[in-house]
Amino acid sequence: MSQSGIMSQSGIMSHTVLQCIEQGDIEALRRLLLQGVGIISKEDSPLTYAVQCKQIHVVQLLLIAGSDPNERCGAPLISAAEDGDVKIAELLWKAGAHLDIMDNAPCRIATQNGNTEFIRWIEAKLS
Secondary structure (H helix, E strand, O other): OOOOOOEOOOOOEOHHHHHHHHHOOHHHHHHHHHOOOOOOOOOOOHHHHHHHOOOHHHHHHHHHOOOOOOHHHHHHHHHHHHHOOHHHHHHHHHOOOOOOHHHHHHHHHHHHOOOHHHHHHHHHHHO
């Protein structure tokens, strides 16, 4: 897969990619990946953006395509913790996300945001 990824030459996600992620357009994103575009970015993170947009199927596709669940100091899992999204967190964890990244930042953030279901989930995984 290309190191330039689904980005412009500057390393920033293109408008088309942003739309695919926001709209959960798996087929369009899959076509881009099949055309040989990659998923690495210098500035932006398609995976973290998909988590923030709560597009679980896009997250799954990006993980299958090789996105690193620990990129940018665990930003994808931290984003899931902010929203209390256990389903996406489970996908990230199964793909190798470190639950205790950045001194347990996901658990701390979930606690600050009152996301009790997420807190129970992560504590069960860490025990």
